[in-house]
Amino acid sequence: xxxxxxxxxxxxxxxxxxxxxxxxxTAGEVIFRAGDEGVSVFxxxxxxxxxxxxxxxxxxxxxxxxxFGVGALVDNQHRRVGTATALRDCQLLEMNREQFxxxxxxxxxxxxxxxxxxxxxxxxxxxxxxxxxxxxPA
Numbered sequence: 333x334x335x336x337x338x339x340x341x342x343x344x345x346x347x348x349x350x351x352x353x354x355x356x357x358t359a360g361e362v363i364f365r366a367g368d369e370g371v372s373v374f375x376x377x378x379x380x381x382x383x384x385x386x387x388x389x390x391x392x393x394x395x396x397x398x399x400f401g402v403g404a405l406v407d408n409q410h411r412r413v414g415t416a417t418a419l420r421d422c423q424l425l426e427m428n429r430e431q432f433x434x435x436x437x438x439x440x441x442x443x444x445x446x447x448x449x450x451x452x453x454x455x456x457x458x459x460x461x462x463x464x465x466x467x468x469p470a
Contacts, residue, residue: 355426357418368412370404372426379422384415393419399446405429 354377357363363374363381374381376398383392383400394400404410427435436443 353425353427353431355424357422357424359418359420361418363416363418363424364401364412365415366412370401370410370412372428373399373402373405373432374416375399375425375427377423377425379424380419381422381424382417382419384417385413402446405432 355374357379364370366384366386376394376396378396381394381398381400383394385391400416401412403413436446
């Protein structure tokens with residue numbers, strides 16, 4: 333079995349996208365800030381989003397097919413950890429917990445695409461100047 337690709341995730345997002353779930357942000361517009369209450373996950377249909385994780389970590393640049401903000405669906409009282417900003421004009425699919433769980437249940441490939449994307453992103457997130465190859469802290 334092959335790993336899902338960003339193109340596969342983008343295809344699924346477009347299938348899920350409904351007019352009322354699509355949000356448009358202009359370049360430079362803040363999507364959410366660190367500390368904001370999180371109640372939804374976003375999928376990038378078009379454009380580019382930057383995630384600033386603060387001074388401890390390198391930032392990220394995400395494009396079409398990527399998703400971000402999934403922590404909001406894990407914890408009911410989640411506060412955003414990073415700040416997301418549109419780097420270019422973008423169109424985002426916004427999904428609340430109910431919509432997200434429906435997509436996971438009805439489209440198992442969507443779950444694999446989400447996990448693959450999350451794994452790829454986590455592999456690139458390292459604290460600045462740190463070595464994550466050693467044993468975990470006690």
